[in-house]
Amino acid sequence: MLQALADGILTGSIIALGAIGLTLTMGILRFANFAHAELITWGAYMALGALAITGTFAGPTPPFSFGLPLVFATLIAVVLTAALALLIDHLVFRPLRSHTSHMTVVFASFGVSLLVRMVILLIFGGSAAYYSNELQIAIRVMPGLRVMPDHVFTLGLTLAIVVALHLFLQKTRLGLSMRALAENPDLVRINGIDTRVVVRWTWVIGAALAAVSGVLYGLTVQLRPEIGFQLLLPLFAAAILGGVGNVFGAVIGGLIVGLAESLSVLFVPAGYKMAVPFFILLAVLYVRPNGIFGALRGGAK
Amino acid sequence: MSPLLLEVRDVIAGYRPDLPILHGVSLHVGTAEMVTVIGPNGAGKSTLVKAIAGLVPISAGSVAVEGTEVTNLLTHKLATASIAYVPQTANVFTSLTIDENLKLGASTLSKADAGRRIAKAYEDFPALTQYRGQKAKVLSGGQRQMLAVARALLTEPRLLMLDEPSAGLSPLMVSEVFSRLKTLIATGVSILMVEQNVKAALAISDRTYVLAEGRNRIDGDSAKLAGDTEVAAIYLGAGGRKR
Ligand SMILES: Nc1ncnc2c1ncn2[C@@H]1O[C@H](COP(=O)(O)OP(=O)(O)O)[C@@H](O)[C@H]1O
Ligand SMILES: [Mg+2]
Numbered sequence: 001m002l003q004a005l006a007d008g009i010l011t012g013s014i015i016a017l018g019a020i021g022l023t024l025t026m027g028i029l030r031f032a033n034f035a036h037a038e039l040i041t042w043g044a045y046m047a048l049g050a051l052a053i054t055g056t057f058a059g060p061t062p063p064f065s066f067g068l069p070l071v072f073a074t075l076i077a078v079v080l081t082a083a084l085a086l087l088i089d090h091l092v093f094r095p096l097r098s099h100t101s102h103m104t105v106v107f108a109s110f111g112v113s114l115l116v117r118m119v120i121l122l123i124f125g126g127s128a129a130y131y132s133n134e135l136q137i138a139i140r141v142m143p144g145l146r147v148m149p150d151h152v153f154t155l156g157l158t159l160a161i162v163v164a165l166h167l168f169l170q171k172t173r174l175g176l177s178m179r180a181l182a183e184n185p186d187l188v189r190i191n192g193i194d195t196r197v198v199v200r201w202t203w204v205i206g207a208a209l210a211a212v213s214g215v216l217y218g219l220t221v222q223l224r225p226e227i228g229f230q231l232l233l234p235l236f237a238a239a240i241l242g243g244v245g246n247v248f249g250a251v252i253g254g255l256i257v258g259l260a261e262s263l264s265v266l267f268v269p270a271g272y273k274m275a276v277p278f279f280i281l282l283a284v285l286y287v288r289p290n291g292i293f294g295a296l297r298g299g300a301k
Numbered sequence: 302m303s304p305l306l307l308e309v310r311d312v313i314a315g316y317r318p319d320l321p322i323l324h325g326v327s328l329h330v331g332t333a334e335m336v337t338v339i340g341p342n343g344a345g346k347s348t349l350v351k352a353i354a355g356l357v358p359i360s361a362g363s364v365a366v367e368g369t370e371v372t373n374l375l376t377h378k379l380a381t382a383s384i385a386y387v388p389q390t391a392n393v394f395t396s397l398t399i400d401e402n403l404k405l406g407a408s409t410l411s412k413a414d415a416g417r418r419i420a421k422a423y424e425d426f427p428a429l430t431q432y433r434g435q436k437a438k439v440l441s442g443g444q445r446q447m448l449a450v451a452r453a454l455l456t457e458p459r460l461l462m463l464d465e466p467s468a469g470l471s472p473l474m475v476s477e478v479f480s481r482l483k484t485l486i487a488t489g490v491s492i493l494m495v496e497q498n499v500k501a502a503l504a505i506s507d508r509t510y511v512l513a514e515g516r517n518r519i520d521g522d523s524a525k526l527a528g529d530t531e532v533a534a535i536y537l538g539a540g541g542r543k544r
Contacts, residue, residue, distance in 0.1 A: 173404070173408050176397070176401055176404060176405055176408070177405065177408065179396070179397065179401075180394050180397060180401075180405050182396075183394050183395070183396050183397070184391055184394060186356055186376070186388070187388070187391060187392065187393075187394065188405070189355075189356075189375075189376035189377045190354065190356075190376060190379065190386050190388065191377075191405050191406050191408065191452070192377050192378075192379065192380040192381075192406075192408065192409040192456065193377055193405070193408055193409075194375075194377045195377070
C-alpha cells in the first residue's frame with residue numbers, strides 16, 4: 001500500500017511535468033496537441049543520443065545511477081526538443097491555425113505525433129534502452145517502503161520546476177503575457193505585445209518540460225519509442241482534470257492520475273492499469289467539464 | 302499645413318475577403334480634436350476602428366497617421382504609431398488583477414517608466430486603487446471602462462480610439478467618463494470615439510460621422526448635425542435616405 005503510494009507519486013510527478021507543458025500550450029494556442037506526448041519521447045531519446053558524447057567524460061555520482069553527463073545530456077535534449085517544437089509549429093500548426101478549422105489542427109497534431117515516433121524508431125530502433133547499467137541500491141525508509149535515490153531526485157526536481165515556473169508566470173513580463181494570451185489574444189496585441197514571440201516561448205517552455213519529463217521517465221522506468229503514446233492519455237487526463245491552462249491544476253491532476261494508476265493495481269488486474277486515466281478523464285468530463293479547479297479561461301476555443 | 306493626425310481613405314475591409322463590411326469609408330481626425338462615429342447597429346462602426354487597429358484586414362484604401370501610412374498595421378505596433386485603442390467588449394483581462402492589467406499595458410515601456418506611469422494612472426483614476434490586487438472580474442462595468450482607458454493612456458498616445466465607452470454605464474458614470482475625455486483633449490490628445498448615444502455624441506464632440514451599412518452617410522460639425530432631420534432619419538428608417 002505504502003509502496004504503491006510512493007510509486008504513484010513518482011509516476012504522478014513525471015505525468016505532471018508533461019501535463020504542465022500540455023496545459024500551457026492548450027490554454028494559449030487553444031487546440032489539443034496530440035503531438036505533445038511525442039515531445040516527451042523525443043526529449044528522452046535526444047538525451048540518450050547526447051549521452052553517447054557526454055557520457056564518456058565522467059561516471060555516475062553516487063548514490064544516483066547517473067552523474068553530470070546526464071545533466072548535460074538533458075540540457076542538450078531540452079534545446080533539441082524546443083527546436084523540434086518550434087519547427088513543428090512553424091511548418092504545420094502556424095499555417096493551419098490561421099486558415100483552417102480547429103479540428104484540422106488537432107488531426108494534424110495526430111499526424112505529426114506518428115511522424116515523430118517513426119523517426120525515433122528509425123534512429124534508435126524499437127527495443128528498450130537505459131541511460132545507465134549501474135545498479136542502484138534502494139533505501140529502506142521504513143518497513144514496507146523502499147525508495148531509489150533516483151526517485152527522490154525526480155520528486156525534488158519536479159517540485160523545484162513547478163515552483164520556478166509559478167514564479168516565472170507570476171513575476172515576469174513574459175509570464176504575464178502568457179497568462180493574458182490564454183484569455184484574450186487580440187487584447188494582448190492591442191497592449192503592444194507581439195503574440196508570435198509569446199507563442200514561441202510557450203512552445204519552448206512546454207517542450208523543455210516535456211524533455212525533462214522524458215528523461216525522468218527514462219531514468220526511473222526505461223526508454224521505449226512508445227513512451228509518448230502510453231503517456232498520452234494520462235497527460236490529457238491530468239491537464240483536463242486540473243483545468244486547461246491551469247499550471248497548478250496540471251500538477252495536482254498529474255499526481256491524482258499517477259496515484260490512481262498505481263493504487264488501482266491493488267484492486268484490479270495490472271493489465272487494466274492503462275485504462276484508469278481514461279475513466280478518470282470520462283468521470284471529470286461528466287461531472288466538471290472545466291476541470292476540478294476550472295480553467296484559466298474557457299479553454300480550447 | 303501639417304498632415305492630419307489620422308486620415309482614413311476609401312477603406313474597404315471585412316472579416317472575410319469575399320464579404321466586405323466597409324465599402325469605402327473615409328474620415329479624418331485633427332490634433333486635439335474629438336470626433337465621434339455614430340450609426341445604427343451593424344453599420345460597421347466597430348469594424349472601422351478594428352480595421353484601423355489592424356484587427357480586420359483592409360483590402361483597399363489607406364490609413365495614415367501624421368502622413369505616414371499604417372494600413373494593415375500589425376496590431377502590436379499601435380503604440381509605436383501613437384495610437385491607443387479600447388475595444389467595445391472584453392477590454393480588460395478579467396483573469397488578471399488590476400495591477401497586472403496595467404503592467405501588461407505598460408510592457409512596451411522600460412520598467413522605470415512603467416512604474417511611474419502606473420502610479421500616475423492610480424492618481425488619475427483613484428477608484429481603481431482599492432482594487433489593485435484583485436482580479437478585474439470584480440469590477441463593475443464603469444470601473445472596467447476606467448481601467449481600460451487608464452491602460453490605454455499608459456503609452457501616452459496621441460490618438461485614443463474608444464468603441465462605445467458609455468455602453469451599459471449609469472448616466473452618472475457616463476458623464477464622469479465623458480468629462481475625463483474632455484480633459485484629455487485639453488492636453489492635446491485626439492479622440493476617435495464610436496458612440497451609440499446620438500445625443501451624447503453630438504453634444505460632446507467637435508465633429509461627427511454618421512455611418513450606415515458600411516458607408517459614410519453624413520458628416521460635419523456636431524453642433525450643426527444636432528438639428529439635422531436626416532441624422533434622425535438614418536436611425537429611424539432602415540439605413541435612411543440616400544443623399
Ligand atoms: N467577428 C466578426 N466576424 C464576422 N462578421 C462580423 C464580425 N463582427 C461583426 N461582424 C459583422 O459586421 C457587420 C458590422 O458589425 P459592427 O462593425 O460590429 O457594427 P457596429 O459596431 O456598427 O454595430 C455586422 O453585419 C456584423 O454582423
Ligand atoms: Mg459596435
